Amino acid sequence: MSSAEGGAPDSPIESYLDELVTRMPAEQPRALRQLLAETEAHLRDDAARAVAEGASLHDAEADAVRRFGPVPDMVGAEQRRFATPVSTVTRQLFSTALLLGSIGAITVGLSGLIAEVFQQAAGARALIDVRPGQVLSGSDCARWLAADPTAHDCRAAAIHDWVGEVVIYRVAFGLLGVAALAVFLLLRRRWTRQRSWSMLPPLVSDTIATTAFATAGIWTLGTGIDTLAVGPGTGYGQWLSAAPVALAAAMFFGIRLVRDLRHQPA
Amino acid sequence: MRPDLIRGHLELVLLGILSQGAGHGYEIITRLRDRTDGTFDLNEGSVYPALHRLEDAGLLASDWQPVAGRRRRIYRVTNPGLTALAAKRREFSTLVSAVESALGPAAALSPA
Numbered sequence: 001m002s003s004a005e006g007g008a009p010d011s012p013i014e015s016y017l018d019e020l021v022t023r024m025p026a027e028q029p030r031a032l033r034q035l036l037a038e039t040e041a042h043l044r045d046d047a048a049r050a051v052a053e054g055a056s057l058h059d060a061e062a063d064a065v066r067r068f069g070p071v072p073d074m075v076g077a078e079q080r081r082f083a084t085p086v087s088t089v090t091r092q093l094f095s096t097a098l099l100l101g102s103i104g105a106i107t108v109g110l111s112g113l114i115a116e117v118f119q120q121a122a123g124a125r126a127l128i129d130v131r132p133g134q135v136l137s138g139s140d141c142a143r144w145l146a147a148d149p150t151a152h153d154c155r156a157a158a159i160h161d162w163v164g165e166v167v168i169y170r171v172a173f174g175l176l177g178v179a180a181l182a183v184f185l186l187l188r189r190r191w192t193r194q195r196s197w198s199m200l201p202p203l204v205s206d207t208i209a210t211t212a213f214a215t216a217g218i219w220t221l222g223t224g225i226d227t228l229a230v231g232p233g234t235g236y237g238q239w240l241s242a243a244p245v246a247l248a249a250a251m252f253f254g255i256r257l258v259r260d261l262r263h264q265p266a
Numbered sequence: 267m268r269p270d271l272i273r274g275h276l277e278l279v280l281l282g283i284l285s286q287g288a289g290h291g292y293e294i295i296t297r298l299r300d301r302t303d304g305t306f307d308l309n310e311g312s313v314y315p316a317l318h319r320l321e322d323a324g325l326l327a328s329d330w331q332p333v334a335g336r337r338r339r340i341y342r343v344t345n346p347g348l349t350a351l352a353a354k355r356r357e358f359s360t361l362v363s364a365v366e367s368a369l370g371p372a373a374a375l376s377p378a
Contacts, residue, residue, distance in 0.1 A: 038314055039292050041336050045292040046310075069309025077315035081322060089278065190310075 012061040013043045019071045028082055035078060043068060088198055095187065096200040100209050102180035107213070107249050109174010111242040116167045118237035127237035128162045130155050166238050203260045209253035217246035276308070276316045278358055281325060281343060288342035290333065291317065314362040317341055325350050 013097075017040055023033045043064045050060035084092075119127045130136065136154050144157035151157035191197035199205065224239030283289075283297050295310050295315075321327040325347035328339050343351065 013354065035314065037330075038338055038339050039311070041290070041338055042292045042295075042314075044336070067310050069311040073309060074311045074315070078318070081315060081318055083297060 010058070012058070012065045013040070013047065016043065016065045016068070016071065020074065023071055023075045025079065025082075026216060028078075031078060031082070032127065035074075039068070039074075075087075091191075091196070091201045092198050095198070096205045096208075098180060098184045098187070099199070100205065100212075102177045102184055104212070105173050105177025105180060105210070107174075107177075107245040108170050108242075109172075109177055110245045112167050112170025112174060114244065115237060115241035118241050119163055119167070122237060123132070124159050124163045124236045127235070128159060128166055128222070129160060129232065129234035131235070132232055166241075180262035202256065203264065206253050206257040206260055210250055210257050212255060213246050217243050217250050220246060275358065276313070277320055277325075278351070278354045279306075280313065280316055280320060281319070281354065284326065284341055284343045285348060288323055290338035290340050294341070315377050326358055 017036060020036060020039060021032070024035065026032075043061070046064035046067065047057065047060040050063055051057055055063070115127055136158055140155035141157065144161045145151060145154060148157045148160045151160055188197055220239045221243035224236045224243055227233075227239060228236040279298065280294065283294055283301075289297065291314055295313055298306060298313075317326060317328075319340070321328055325344060326341050328341045328343050330337050331340050332338070334342075
């Protein structure tokens with residue numbers, strides 16, 4: 001140990017090392033330990049050289065610290081080493097968006113199946129209806145009646161058409177979601193083999209999913225209840241068929257989110 | 267010399283110094299200072315993140331050894347590091363030639 005080895009309460013080297021420990025992120029303990037060891041060795045060597053040339057220990061340490069540069073610069077440069085590359089972040093965003101998007105589309109598809117159950121159980125008007133005061137144009141009526149010759153009036157033909165859209169479009173969207181999920185699984189297999197698979201941290205993706213599904217669930221449930229209780233009393237099914245799947249998905253991701261939060265360091 | 271001028275070439279300089287012999291951080295900075303007669307006036311601490319980046323890229327390797335009673339991290343250039351040094355050196359020579367050609371003879375810059 002050199003004679004320049006400080007340790008005094010007002011030692012500039014000790015203060016510098018204290019600041020370095022305080023500012024370096026705790027997520028990289030090995031990098032911190034190694035940087036600390038290298039920095040201390042450097043500063044002590046430099047101070048020892050100056051002391052050997054006749055400087056006082058305090059001045060030698062202060063000069064060594066000044067030449068070494070500010071701690072935030074050092075910490076910033078080290079942190080940039082551990083920053084996630086933009087290409088990885090792009091891949092994480094893409095894979096997470098693909099997974100959440102496909103799950104979202106599948107829930108829409110499931111809501112289509114529930115909508116069909118609504119129609120079978122409570123009738124087409126429970127699922128969707130012409131709004132009070134809504135004007136149906138002649139050309140639309142002609143198109144709807146042509147598509148459903150058994151309908152006794154334009155309103156019935158319109159409802160028949162809209163029910164088909166609610167059920168079939170949603171189920172079709174759900175099938176697209178299944179296809180997207182298959183693409184996601186294929187990509188995950190391929191990129192895992194190439195050691196380049198990466199997704200956003202679960203805490204982030206679960207927060208996004210819980211927020212999105214909870215918002216959708218509450219909004220569709222609220223609109224459905226409003227339509228049933230305050231509104232015309234028909235057409236509520238299109239909302240209430242979506243609410244259970246959205247709320248179930250919100251609950252699933254919400255449970256994961258709570259688990260993520262409980263397992264992260266305090 | 268302005269620190270930003272050296273910063274762009276710091277990795278080349280570090281590879282060049284270490285290609286002539288392994289060394290720890292303080293030794294590298296001392297060699298840099300001695301060889302350039304103090305031309306490069308940069309924060310000495312900035313050398314360490316640069317060394318770490320070069321090691322992350324596989325151009326340097328390091329191990330810890332006791333030297334003069336203290337644990338030191340000794341850096342040495344790897345084979346890919348030597349290849350990268352040759353390439354960076356060529357690029358730098360091309361840059362210097364191009365800048366000198368663009369500037370023209372030094373006499374032409376003298377005030378009349």
